[in-house]
Amino acid sequence: MSENLKKHLAQLSKRGPHRVLVGDLSYAGLPGKVYAPAEGNGVPAIAFGHDWTKSIKVYHGTLRHLASWGIVVTAPDTETGLVPDHRGFAADLETALQIAAGVKLGNGNVTVSPGKLGIAGHGMGAGAAVLTAANNSMVRAVGALYPAVTAPPAYEAARSVTAPGLVIGAGKHDLFDTGNPAKVAYNWGGPCAYREVDNGNQVGFTEDTLFRLAIGQGFSQASGTEVARGLLTGFLLHQLDDQRKYSAFSAKLAEGKNVESFAGRDLAKKAGAEGSTKLSELEK
DSSP: OOEEOHHHHHHHTSOOSSOEEEEESGGGTSOEEEEEESSEEEEEEEEEEOOTTOOGGGGHHHHHHHHHTTOEEEEEOOOOSSSOOHHHHHHHHHHHHHHHHHSOBTTTTEEEEEEEEEEEEETHHHHHHHHHHTTOTTOOOEEEESOOOOSSOHHHHGGGOOSOEEEEEESSOOSSOOOOHHHHHHTOSSOEEEEEETTOOTGGGSSOHHHHHHTTOOSOOHHHHHHHHHHHHHHHHHHHHOOGGGGGGGSSSEEBTTEEEEOHHHHHHHHTOTTSSOHHHHTO
16 A cells, blocks of 8 residues: 655655754865754754765755755765765765764754764765665665665665665656666665656756756756655655654655655566566565
8 A cells, every 4th residue: 555645745845944054074074065954952864975976066955955854964075086986985974974973063053863863865876875874773764866886786785774765766767877776775675665756867866957958958857856855855854853744755655746656576677676586575
C-alpha cells in the first residue's frame, strides 16, 4: 500500500519558517560553507556533497532551503577538479559532519544533537555520501540525489549502509547517464526508498543556468528541483528529527504529484537485477 505525500510535499517544497545564517567552514580548516537556522537546540545536521566539477555556490538555494526547515548543513567545497578523489571527498564529508556536531553555530544560538547526524549529496556527491555512510554508525540517514559513478562504486558500498536511505532518480531522460540510482537503492543494506521525479534529472538540479544552456539543457527544471528538495527535507525531518507526521517520506512506496516510487520487482527491473535475485529477497 502506497503512502500519500500530497499533504506535506507542497509545503516542504517551499522555504521553511526559520531565518537562515550562512558562514564559512574554512575556520575549521576545510573549504566550504555552513548553512544553519538562526537558533535551535539539539537540531539535526547533515553534510552535503556537490556534483563533479561543481562548486557549493550552485547549491545555494537548496542548502538555504534545508536550513530554513531547521537542518544545519555543512558543505565542503573540495575535490572540484576534473579528476576528483572520491574516497578523499567522502572523508571530507565525514569531517564536515563532525564539525557540525562539535561546535556551536549562529553566535552560540544553535547546537546540533550528536544523535541527529545525516549525509546527503547530488551526483558525484551523492555517491560520495554513500561511501561515507558505509559501515559508519555516526550517520543516521542518507539522502542520495541522482547518485553518479564513483570509485569505488557507490552501488557496492550501499550494501554496507544500514542507515535509512532516500535515493532519487531521473523521471525524464538524462543527457549524461552517469550513474544507476536504482541499483544503489536496490543494493541498500538498510531500509531505502527509491523515488523518481518528473521533470527532474542530474544535470537540472544545480543552479548554474549558463552551464545548462551551454549543453542544451537550459529549460527550467525548477519544479523538479523543488519536488526533490521537498522529498529530501521530509525524509530528513522524519529520520533525524523524529517528526512522525513526515513518515510517508521514508516509506518504500509513496505517491505524490510528479513523484513515482519503485520497490520489489519494479526496482529490480530498473536496477538491471531482474532474474538475479530470489523473490524473497526482492520483497524484503
